[in-house]
Amino acid sequence: MGGGGQQTESSEPAKGDGVGPDGGRGGSAVYTWEEVQKHCHRSDKWLVIDRKVYNITQWAKRHPGGIRVISHFAGEDATDAFVAFHPDPNFVRKFLKPLLIGELATTEPSQDHGKNAVLVQDFQALRDRVEREGLLRARPLFFSLYLGHILLLEALALGLLWVWGTSWSLTLLCSLMLATSQSQAGWLQHDYGHLSVCKTSSWNHVLHKFVIGHLKGASANWWNHRHFQHHAKPNVFSKDPDVNSLHVFVLGDKQPVEYGIKKLKYMPYHHQHQYFFLIGPPLVIPVFFTIQIFQTMFSQRNWVDLAWAMTFYLRFFCCYYPFFGFFGSVALISFVRFLESHWFVWVTQMNHLPMEIDHERHQDWLTMQDQVPPLLFPTMPRHNYHLVAPLVRALCEKHGLPYQVKTLQKAIIDVVGSLKKSGDLWLDAYLHK
Numbered sequence: 147m148g149g150g151g152q153q154t155e156s157s158e159p160a161k162g163d164g165v166g167p168d169g170g171r172g173g174s175a176v177y178t179w180e181e182v183q184k185h186c187h188r189s190d191k192w193l194v195i196d197r198k199v200y201n202i203t204q205w206a207k208r209h210p211g212g213i214r215v216i217s218h219f220a221g222e223d224a225t226d227a228f229v230a231f232h233p234d235p236n237f238v239r240k241f242l243k244p245l246l247i248g249e250l251a252t253t254e255p256s257q258d259h260g261k262n263a264v265l266v267q268d269f270q271a272l273r274d275r276v277e278r279e280g281l282l283r284a285r286p287l288f289f290s291l292y293l294g295h296i297l298l299l300e301a302l303a304l305g306l307l308w309v310w311g312t313s314w315s316l317t318l319l320c321s322l323m324l325a326t327s328q329s330q331a332g333w334l335q336h337d338y339g340h341l342s343v344c345k346t347s348s349w350n351h352v353l354h355k356f357v358i359g360h361l362k363g364a365s366a367n368w369w370n371h372r373h374f375q376h377h378a379k380p381n382v383f384s385k386d387p388d389v390n391s392l393h394v395f396v397l398g399d400k401q402p403v404e405y406g407i408k409k410l411k412y413m414p415y416h417h418q419h420q421y422f423f424l425i426g427p428p429l430v431i432p433v434f435f436t437i438q439i440f441q442t443m444f445s446q447r448n449w450v451d452l453a454w455a456m457t458f459y460l461r462f463f464c465c466y467y468p469f470f471g472f473f474g475s476v477a478l479i480s481f482v483r484f485l486e487s488h489w490f491v492w493v494t495q496m497n498h499l500p501m502e503i504d505h506e507r508h509q510d511w512l513t514m515q516d517q518v519p520p521l522l523f524p525t526m527p528r529h530n531y532h533l534v535a536p537l538v539r540a541l542c543e544k545h546g547l548p549y550q551v552k553t554l555q556k557a558i559i560d561v562v563g564s565l566k567k568s569g570d571l572w573l574d575a576y577l578h579k
Contacts (some may be wrong), residue, residue, distance in 0.1 A: 175199075175248030179258050182250075186221030192247070193224045197256055200245040212371035215378045218385045223258045226266070226511035227378055229273065233282070233341050233525045259508035265545050269512045269522075272541055276523060281534055284343045284527040292334055296361065299327035304465050312469050321478065325485035331361045332490065333528070339370055342527045359454025360461070364435070367451055368442040377524050380515060381503045388494070389503055394418075394425065395565065398503030402568045406575025416573040419566035427491040432483035492558060497521075500560035517542050517549050 177199050185192035191203045193216075202209075202216060209216045211231065219227060232238045250256070257263050276282060303323040310316050337343050338354035355366045372387050379385035381398075389397055393412035396402040402415065413421070443452045466475045501516050515521035517538055519531045526534065542549040552560070 176251045177248055178251055178254055183221040183258070188217075191217060191220035193219045193222060194250065194258070195223075195225050195228045195242070197250045198242075198246055199248045199250065200242055201247045202245055205241075205245055211374050214371065215374040218375065218378050222508065223256070223261075225256075226269070226273075230511070230522070230524055231374070231377070233347070257510070261508075261510045262545070265512060266510050268541055268544070269510070272537055273523075275537070276526070276534060281530045282342075282523065282526055284337075285529060288527070288529045289334070289337070289343050292330070293357070296327045296330050296334065299323050299330075300361075303327070307466075307469050317478070321481050321485060324478075324482045325489070328362060328482060328486045329489045331357055332486070335362065335364075335366075335369070336373075337527060339366065339373065340524045342525050355451070355454050359451060360457045363455045363458035363462075365439050365443050365448060365451040365455060367446070367448050368439050377521055379506070380521055381498060381501055382507075382514075383503070383505050385506065388498060395422070396568050396572050397499065397564075398568060399571060400504055402572035403575045403579070406572045406577075407579050409576060411576065416569040418569045419562050422562070422565055426495075427488040428484055429487065430491050431487035432480055436483070492561070495561050496552075496557040499564045500557075512541070512545075513547060517547060 182192050182194060182199060185201075185203075189203065191206055192199055192201050194200070202220070206213045206216050216224075228238075229235055255263060257266050303320045306316055306320050306323070335354055335358035338350050338357055341347055341350040344350045344353065351366070358364045358366050358369060376386050376388045381389055383389060383401065391397060393410075395413070395418050396405050396415050405411075405415070439455070442448070443455070462479060463472070463475050466478055469475075470478055497516065497518055512522065519526065519534050519538060520528070522538065523534065539549045541547075
């Protein structure tokens with residue numbers, strides 16, 4: 147870059163600037179978006195927060211949320227994501243200081259990739275209003291009762307067998323109660339994982355490990371690193387793990403055509419809306435997630451999470467072995483996972499499969515998050531979702547963005563319909579292109 151005393155990324159640091167251990171230059175340089183966007187590679191990562199340019203190449207490996215989630219914003223503006231993910235951004239900014247290498251030139255807009263500046267500013271104003279009105283503050287009583295009803299369901303399920311025995315009808319009722327408690331624990335650990343409940347991060351982390359580890363037998367780190375990527379880039383191929391179908395399904399409008407043109411046929415995709423019922427809802431939690439969780443804990447040597455998970459299985463077998471024996475207890479937990487998986491898959495895929503799924507398009511935060519409050523405000527406690535929804539809807543209407551409200555029946559029909567549509571697109575491309 148020439149003129150105005152501006153310094154490009156290939157220039158020498160300005161006089162008096164020291165290059166820090168993480169690549170920071172002291173922050174005196176100025177850059178254009180074009181220059182920032184060049185640094186989006188595995189070994190070269192910059193990002194922008196509030197017009198400040200940071201070199202995160204080395205530090206990304208130490209990022210508490212995982213290297214992938216922060217790397218998804220390499221070469222981009224990460225302001226809205228930074229604010230959304232961190233309950234106390236000012237505390238986190240002190241870790242950014244050694245990474246600062248400069249700022250955007252005054253001639254550069256605050257938004258990258260031609261984003262709508264008015265829309266971005268309006269959403270940031272909405273975010274400010276949400277904070278002022280206390281919608282990011284949790285109600286301790288709500289979450290105490292939430293945890294209490296999960297523990298009560300667990301106790302009632304066991305007490306049912308102790309008092310009345312293990313007939314088929316009572317075992318089925320016990321399974322339904324356990325599946326309900328497992329599902330509710332899944333939503334509760336989500337809020338602890340997003341630091342939405344307690345005032346201090348440390349208590350959120352401890353309770354998160356208790357709920358997801360001891361109450362569910364899963365891994366907090368596995369969930370964090372997977373789920374944060376979903377929030378960072380929802381429905382973006384290669385960045386959102388939730389749309390990585392491992393070639394079992396083709397999703398959206400683009401992927402089916404790409405597979406069809408390349409003559410890729412790992413599965414009979416034109417029937418995916420049918421075999422989804424066989425391998426989607428029934429198997430995601432009891433098979434896919436279970437294998438992935440233990441594989442992750444062992445491969446990453448995450449012994450703390452493994453210990454927490456083992457307390458779940460130890461407690462479960464101590465409780466139910468006297469009634470069903472070892473193999474009967476394995477069958478019981480497998481059936482509970484089977485029931486829970488149906489609940490989880492249908493609820494989550496309503497916000498995935500019928501929505502737009504595509505490669506990276508560098509959209510603004512509001513548009514990219516499909517206007518869903520839990521995605522727009524990850525640290526918002528769930529008891530405030532209904533309060534922010536009308537505000538989000540009004541903002542969408544102002545900017546002509548679609549805001550969808552569906553019945554449960556319509557949402558389920560749309561999941562199946564979207565799979566059929568994608569399968570038909572694949573078949574057409576496979577046969578004719």
